[in-house]
Amino acid sequence: MYSLLSVKNGICASDGFFAGAKSANLRGNGKDDVAFIYSDIMCDTAFVFTTNKMEAAPIKHTKNKGEFQTNFVLMNAKNANAMTGKKGIEDIDSLLSQLQIKFPQINTPIMSSTGVIGVELPKEKILEAANQFDLTQKNSTDAAKAIMTTDSYHKEIAFKVILEDGSFFHIGAIAKGAGMINPAMATMLCFITTDANIDKSDMEELLKKHVENTFNAISVDGDTSTNDTVILLSNKKSGVYQKDAFSDALYRVMEHLSLEMVRDGEGAKKLVGFEVKGAKNDEEAQKAAKKLSDSLLVKTAIFGEDPNWGRIASTIGASGVESDESLLSIAYDDVVVYDKGKNLFTLEIENKAAKIMQQDSFNVICDLGIGNGYFKSYGCDLGYDYVKINADYRT
Amino acid sequence: MYSLLSVKNGICASDGFFAGAKSANLRGNGKDDVAFIYSDIMCDTAFVFTTNKMEAAPIKHTKNKGEFQTNFVLMNAKNANAMTGKKGIEDIDSLLSQLQIKFPQINTPIMSSTGVIGVELPKEKILEAANQFDLTQKNSTDAAKAIMTTDSYHKEIAFKVILEDGSFFHIGAIAKGAGMINPAMATMLCFITTDANIDKSDMEELLKKHVENTFNAISVDGDTSTNDTVILLSNKKSGVYQKDAFSDALYRVMEHLSLEMVRDGEGAKKLVGFEVKGAKNDEEAQKAAKKLSDSLLVKTAIFGEDPNWGRIASTIGASGVESDESLLSIAYDDVVVYDKGKNLFTLEIENKAAKIMQQDSFNVICDLGIGNGYFKSYGCDLGYDYVKINADYRT
Numbered sequence: 001m002y003s004l005l006s007v008k009n010g011i012c013a014s015d016g017f018f019a020g021a022k023s024a025n026l027r028g029n030g031k032d033d034v035a036f037i038y039s040d041i042m043c044d045t046a047f048v049f050t051t052n053k054m055e056a057a058p059i060k061h062t063k064n065k066g067e068f069q070t071n072f073v074l075m076n077a078k079n080a081n082a083m084t085g086k087k088g089i090e091d092i093d094s095l096l097s098q099l100q101i102k103f104p105q106i107n108t109p110i111m112s113s114t115g116v117i118g119v120e121l122p123k124e125k126i127l128e129a130a131n132q133f134d135l136t137q138k139n140s141t142d143a144a145k146a147i148m149t150t151d152s153y154h155k156e157i158a159f160k161v162i163l164e165d166g167s168f169f170h171i172g173a174i175a176k177g178a179g180m181i182n183p184a185m186a187t188m189l190c191f192i193t194t195d196a197n198i199d200k201s202d203m204e205e206l207l208k209k210h211v212e213n214t215f216n217a218i219s220v221d222g223d224t225s226t227n228d229t230v231i232l233l234s235n236k237k238s239g240v241y242q243k244d245a246f247s248d249a250l251y252r253v254m255e256h257l258s259l260e261m262v263r264d265g266e267g268a269k270k271l272v273g274f275e276v277k278g279a280k281n282d283e284e285a286q287k288a289a290k291k292l293s294d295s296l297l298v299k300t301a302i303f304g305e306d307p308n309w310g311r312i313a314s315t316i317g318a319s320g321v322e323s324d325e326s327l328l329s330i331a332y333d334d335v336v337v338y339d340k341g342k343n344l345f346t347l348e349i350e351n352k353a354a355k356i357m358q359q360d361s362f363n364v365i366c367d368l369g370i371g372n373g374y375f376k377s378y379g380c381d382l383g384y385d386y387v388k389i390n391a392d393y394r395t
Numbered sequence: 396m397y398s399l400l401s402v403k404n405g406i407c408a409s410d411g412f413f414a415g416a417k418s419a420n421l422r423g424n425g426k427d428d429v430a431f432i433y434s435d436i437m438c439d440t441a442f443v444f445t446t447n448k449m450e451a452a453p454i455k456h457t458k459n460k461g462e463f464q465t466n467f468v469l470m471n472a473k474n475a476n477a478m479t480g481k482k483g484i485e486d487i488d489s490l491l492s493q494l495q496i497k498f499p500q501i502n503t504p505i506m507s508s509t510g511v512i513g514v515e516l517p518k519e520k521i522l523e524a525a526n527q528f529d530l531t532q533k534n535s536t537d538a539a540k541a542i543m544t545t546d547s548y549h550k551e552i553a554f555k556v557i558l559e560d561g562s563f564f565h566i567g568a569i570a571k572g573a574g575m576i577n578p579a580m581a582t583m584l585c586f587i588t589t590d591a592n593i594d595k596s597d598m599e600e601l602l603k604k605h606v607e608n609t610f611n612a613i614s615v616d617g618d619t620s621t622n623d624t625v626i627l628l629s630n631k632k633s634g635v636y637q638k639d640a641f642s643d644a645l646y647r648v649m650e651h652l653s654l655e656m657v658r659d660g661e662g663a664k665k666l667v668g669f670e671v672k673g674a675k676n677d678e679e680a681q682k683a684a685k686k687l688s689d690s691l692l693v694k695t696a697i698f699g700e701d702p703n704w705g706r707i708a709s710t711i712g713a714s715g716v717e718s719d720e721s722l723l724s725i726a727y728d729d730v731v732v733y734d735k736g737k738n739l740f741t742l743e744i745e746n747k748a749a750k751i752m753q754q755d756s757f758n759v760i761c762d763l764g765i766g767n768g769y770f771k772s773y774g775c776d777l778g779y780d781y782v783k784i785n786a787d788y789r790t
Binding site for chain 2: 051055082117226313317343383
């Protein structure tokens with residue numbers, strides 16, 4: 001038994017963690033674009049990085065460290081430091097070394113970047129701003145805002161996890177990414193802190209496990225950015241830990257932030273769950289569910305609020321998973337429109353389904369009728385605003 | 396030695412082939428929507444069908460015949476006869492049998508459909524229109540127009556292939572599909588006729604071979620419709636055949652029609668070739684090239700005429716093929732913007748690249764610098780009109 005209490009302060013809810021932001025004027029409007037996370041005790045680390053072969057310099061820089069502890073993460077927006085070669089990695093090393101002169105308490109710092117690809121890191125500007133950090137601040141929200149790119153709002157969450165004996169620990173996180181529609185460009189970054197007394201192997205096990213059904217369930221078009229990163233930092237300061245409770249809290253943090261990214265999908269108005277059940281196995285369910293949330297035709301039908309179940313069926317067929325039109329059923333929430341080979345559309349059913357699609361959020365439920373495989377992915381509509389944002393993003 | 400002479404009359408250019416169209420008023424505007432191809436001699440057949448697991452009734456109906464000869468293809472628009480179960484196949488059988496009462500010269504007819512999924516075939520309406528066919532007509536263009544759905548123009552082509560000794564044969568074709576952006580919905584159909592004295596094994600070999608670099612090179616989002624079909628019919632009437640000449644002519648026919656589909660991509664304004672060379676092998680080149688033509692980010696950058704090469708690099712990395720930023724080069728036509736780890740962007744180079752992107756047609760050339768693998772795919776931009784067409788398609 002344990003309880004999760006929603007609390008404020010994001011990454012700073014965890015004891016011993018500090019955060020804040022400054023402007024290096026990379027945005028050209030004076031808004032914060034450089035941020036930090038600092039812990040007054042060294043932290044164990046667990047990571048999930050992009051599978052993109054062109055991984056950005058900050059990812060290479062972190063991976064090169066192998067196993068390590070840290071107490072500091074430097075973050076910036078507007079520049080991904082990707083496709084910048086060896087120079088990109090050297091820039092990080094030199095920037096972090098110079099920052100350690102000003103802040104000697106920083107130990108084995110790492111960096112995380114998001115923004116435009118192929119432009120050299122403006123390290124002098126970033127250093128000048130970072131030198132003004134106040135490491136005693138607990139401004140999680142400022143840090144969350146500083147790393148936004150095409151996000152329309154900042155994303156943070158925290159829980160106090162109370163065990164049966166009254167002891168407790170915290171977990172908190174910030175994230176950026178309006179990346180639902182295109183994680184490929186709008187990099188997703190997520191930083192999670194905890195003061196739970198968790199060991200490194202549990203950190204790695206649970207982070208990897210929950211990524212599958214959260215951030216990986218929204219990787220809509222199969223693309224992944226050069227910079228995608230999820231970092232979990234634990235400083236053990238509470239001395240308290242219970243695996244089930246931590247796992248549950250971590251899952252809720254990651255689920256919340258991943259759904260926030262979908263909701264904030266570039267130009268998106270609707271959050272749609274694609275639930276595939278009855279597949280041959282979970283892998284096939286995942287394949288079909290992701291194909292549904294990736295499909296341009298499904299996305300535009302959602303934008304048009306058109307219960308065009310033929311596109312759903314065709315997309316499942318195109319995904320290549322074992323499926324048969326005589327076993328398949330399709331529903332919008334609780335309105336079944338196609339049932340094992342039978343088209344149930346009447347004017348009444350069609351109107352009911354269309355009404356469901358007019359909501360901000362609903363589920364498309366597909367039962368393949370073959371086995372017990374299950375996966376739920378999340379998608380959104382694709383409308384004019386998506387085109388506008390992405391046609392104009394860089395310039 | 397042989398020469399290809401471009402001729403008129405599409406599928407009717409081949410000797411002994413007839414075509415025409417009528418209206419079953421499926422479109423609701425009196426325009427033709429039912430068409431036929433008839434040959435006065437029985438034809439050998441070769442097919443390439445969709446890999447979609449939810450294959451439509453006309454495809455199942457044709458496949459059920461196994462090896463067969465035919466002299467008649469019935470076509471309709473506005474209804475895909477997909478997700479219609481056994482009833483869909485029975486409808487075709489009954490429709491074609493009734494049509495044979497009116498036209499006893501029809502032998503082993505087949506059917507091909509395109510349109511909305513999940514709606515029963517309006518077979519009485521189609522039969523009534525088909526009963527008015529004039530099998531002595533050579534109206535290839537009418538047939539090409541009758542099968543259009545979201546196409547903005549009809550697509551046909553024909554060659555007279557003249558061998559060194561002056562003997563000759565013909566090859567002609569019609570196709571439909573504004574399917575570049577979404578072959579998933581806007582089914583692609585292609586009907587090819589020839590009077591060449593080609594045997595069945597060459598027909599099958601050459602059709603499969605050329606599909607790879609033509610229709611399959613434009614299957615942009617990896618989706619395939621429930622109805623995609625390419626049919627080659629040969630009645631051998633010329634008595635003439637030469638494999639190289641036929642192969643070349645067939646390739647040109649298929650290349651032309653596939654590029655016409657891209658040009659006519661729903662709402663698309665630009666035809667872009669994605670040339671990937673220097674990949675580990677041809678398969679990896681194909682994987683990267685298709686990922687580029689599928690990518691929403693690349694498509695919207697093309698729409699925005701923004702030479703954002705970072706998106707190109709990131710998409711190659713996301714495709715999972717062997718690649719390295721220090722070996723990769725990227726060019727827009729002859730303007731190299733990134734060369735083996737070096738960003739070549741100056742204001743001048745950027746302007747040159749942007750100018751190239753303002754054209755109706757250009758190439759993005761990526762050299763991975765690893766092996767000799769090569770593939771060229773074709774894509775187009777994704778703009779507001781695509782959203783409009785696909786949000787409103789069914790209703």
